Amino acid sequence: MPQHKSTPQLMEINLGPQHPATHGVLRIVLTLDGERVVKAVPHLGYLHRGVEKIVEDLEYFQIPPILDRMDYVANLNNELSYVMGVEKLAGLKVPERAEYIRVILLEFNRIMSHFAWFGPFTNDLGLFGTAFLYGLREREYIQRLFERTTGARMHYNYFTYGGLRHDIPEGFVEEARHLANRLPAVIDEFEYMVEENEIFRLRTIGIGPMDGKTALNFGASGPFLRASGIPIDLRKDEPYSVYDRFDFKVCSASGGDCFARYKVRMDEMRESVKIIQQALDQMPDGPVRAKTTRHLKLPKGEVYMRTEHARGEFGAYIVSDGGVRPYRLKLRSPSLSNLMASCVLLPGMVLPDLIATVASVDIVLGCTDR
Amino acid sequence: MIPLQYYIIMSAILFTIGIYGVLARRNAILVLLSVEIMFNAVNINFMAFSAYITPATMIGQIYTIFAVASGAAEIGIGLAIILLIYRGRETVNVDEVNMLKW
């Protein structure tokens, strides 16, 4: 009688799109052997709205609100790449003051985004909503400032080519300074809350280690890449806007595990606070918007503008045929590259580690699916 | 007062059901469950005798304790063997496992 060894019974299972820990509508089709992941295939597109196609029918000034809806956690960072691309192609000069306000808001938005990552991350590790609500509370304070400034809580539509839609409101500087002075203590509190926790350390240290080379090969960027020990930060490496005037560190960590990603984001928030404080000190008076026309016609040509988004390199590639609408607008989303990079880590993991790793990458499905 | 005979007859019937299960079942796990039934029929007997005949020294009861303990070891090993056979042969049917070596 022929001898045959039984093959392990594999189980195919959907993780997502409707799952408490997939941050929106990510769907990962898992092949499980018991609880160990044999194969993990991400399926995207559940939040696909055809942003790149829609914008081809819109005039340049109409596009930022659409981009807001891509990465709905760090909206201003989305807008920036695009408006800077347009400015570059049109040769517009942005007033100093607008640049400074942009930087302040961008860094605040980065912090907000990291808070909005920190909460759900701990939630996915199983902390029963406590740190989640702490994260959202801090985010709320910043969001109120944004609401007063831009008029919207989420889809700000505040940056426009040539500067800002309108000037900052009364008392913005004081409130921003107050927030910036308050934040370091808050970040310390968050670190104190989780970092000394034995279970948190057990769940994050050494989980999902990503080496820098693989990450680079997958085009990963942002905190995800910096956690793997590669300190690439566009704000430092090819300074845009007025970032070259500020003194800040590029945070990186070795190890590339979930803990390193957490640590990098925490450190990065401190650096952002520093930038905000410096920008508030240096902010000049003056107009916030260069003279432009509403129905802007870009000269024929193409431009690729990339900026350091909260999640990594966000690029906008604008092709103009000389009309009032872009011929093509290609958007490079950091979430997508980071997600794809992280997916090589997943096979061989167990389910809880998979959840922790995917959560630590910090993806926003609006950004990956566009 | 329940007569001792009642217990004996009850456990005899239970034992018989177990025998039927052992003989008629094809699935090894079900065979093992039937063995457990027989096992417990015997234990009921022990307990009944202990309570009715030697209540002071509890001989039957202590016998049952040891029987349960060793029975636990037995079912453990039994299931492990079934698992091993399953791994080699992809079957838990006792009438297909008729070779001396696998």
Place this chain on the structure above:
Amino acid sequence: MSGQLLAFWALSFVILSGALYIVTTKNIMHAVFMHLLTMSMIAAIYGLLHADFMAAMQVLIYAGAVTAMVVFALMLTKSQSRPDGAGMAVDNQQRGASFLTAAGFLAVVIYVLVPQKWAVKETAPIVKSDVAAMGAIIFKSYILPFEIISVILLAALIGVIVLARKED
């Protein structure tokens, strides 16, 4: 009819029908959980015999540990592709012969045992089921079986580990 007798009849009914269900059902998982019920009822029978420690031990070992093991074994063997086990042959072809054998055995046992006069203590069963008393008896008179049990359990453990490790 006294309450105890009533309880005995009820328990016997549940036990025997449960056992019958175990040996006839097609659904293995049902058999496992019915086994659990039957064993719990046997524990109640022990209670009726004033052996509450044994009753608790029966529940602990059969309801807890053995059920767990059987469930694990079932899940390991994929003995059914669907939860309800439809389309599975769980019986062999000897059902008739088995039934005859079992019935014959029962007849013999009843023929032999029932007329027997047992030396039942008239006052029995009155023993106060005291754990301490039982402990005293075990640790005074039955110490060797007690130690042997530990060795048997150790042997079972090592055996299972060796068997289960064959895969690697």
Place this chain on the structure above:
Amino acid sequence: MAIARPFLIALALVIFVLSNIVFFMWAEFKISGRVADRLGPMETGRFHGWAQPLADILKFLNKEDIIPANADKLIFRVAPFVGFIPVVMVLAAIPYTNKIFVRDFDIAVFFVIALSSFTFVSMVMGGWASGNKYSLLGAFRAAGMLLSYELPLGLAIAGVVMLSATLSLIGIVQHQTVWNIVLQPIGFLVFMVAMQAELQRSPFDLAVAESELVAGYSVEYSGMRYAMFQLGEFFGLWALASMAVLLFLGGWHGPYLPGIVWFFIKFYGIFLFLAFSRVSVPRVRPDQLMDLGWKILLPSALVNIVITATLIVLVPHYQLPLAISEFAILIGALYLMRRVLK
């Protein structure tokens, strides 16, 4: 009347425990709210949302009951009862003071331990019968972790049993001139950790692990059936927290106040501990959980037994040496663990 009496007592006790559970639920809402820097329920019932649990129960009653098409209908229906009935039975064994108790069981401790093994059976039944992959994974986890933590639980209690030489809960409490937590700190710690695992509460809520398995073994349960699992869990909390009070915290012993008050003060102390620990730590991974159970708690419980037995037999006045050596070992072990983990 004598025949109906146990039923009436049981009914009264179930209703009493249920009213406490309503309070537990509200307190948990409030505590987890305050810990997370928010208010918790405020609207329902006007005064600090006191009616929120009642509203929740009403909602459970109004939920549609769905049994999936490929579920094993029989086991699916039976599973909540298997989880619920044993924990109600446990109530019969729990004394509140030496006057207020249902029955003084000879083997009360063993009775509770034995019946608690039904909990995992109900979870496995529910998870398996749902015909859902997530619930199957949850059932596996439930089986594994409840198995692993029943051992430390039982062994931690064994230390107490050895001190008082009886399995009766009333006897154990009466024997505690010094609270057992002083004599058995290792046992108490092991008991508290194992208790949380047995109760499936965070950080050991692996079988329901919301962010991983959605809701584990209870994914497919809805409405009142799901609520019965929850109720069973709360009854289990009642039983095990009472056990902790009776076994380690001196039960109803205490100065000035009446025994029943002391009992409930201690009981709610344990409850507060459970409520706080639920919201302050992340969930452990299954293998870490197993490591903790088998490689730390089980050996510690055995060490506890060995120390206790040796000192009781060899030293005539064993209480002081026992307390000192247990605390010394505990502190030493904790220190060492901290060094190793850092």
Place this chain on the structure above:
Amino acid sequence: MNAAMTNYYYVVAFAIVGGVFGGLLLTVARIMRPNKVNKTKLEAYECGMEPFEGNWTQYSARFYVFALVFLIFDVEIAFLYPWGTVFRDFGVTSLIEMFVFIGVLLLGLVYAWKKGVLKWL
């Protein structure tokens, strides 16, 4: 009825009350709840997608070893309790006996540990 039987009577009464109470809850729910079943509702939940075939998974044999080690220690607990109530009366002898018992089982635990079977996942 003697004391022991009364105990059992109480336990049975509690069990019945528990069962009836649970049944009552379900019955009340049955009266109150809506019942509009359709095919989609009866599908197994798999994160909003149609479930893949085969909801049966084979776990590694390791889990079985867990169950067995549990069984063995369960038996030990069952012996420990009566021992715990009487061991003072026998003094050092029973101490040694128990140490041998625990020691032998501990040997098993250590063996399992060293063989690496106490590894979930």
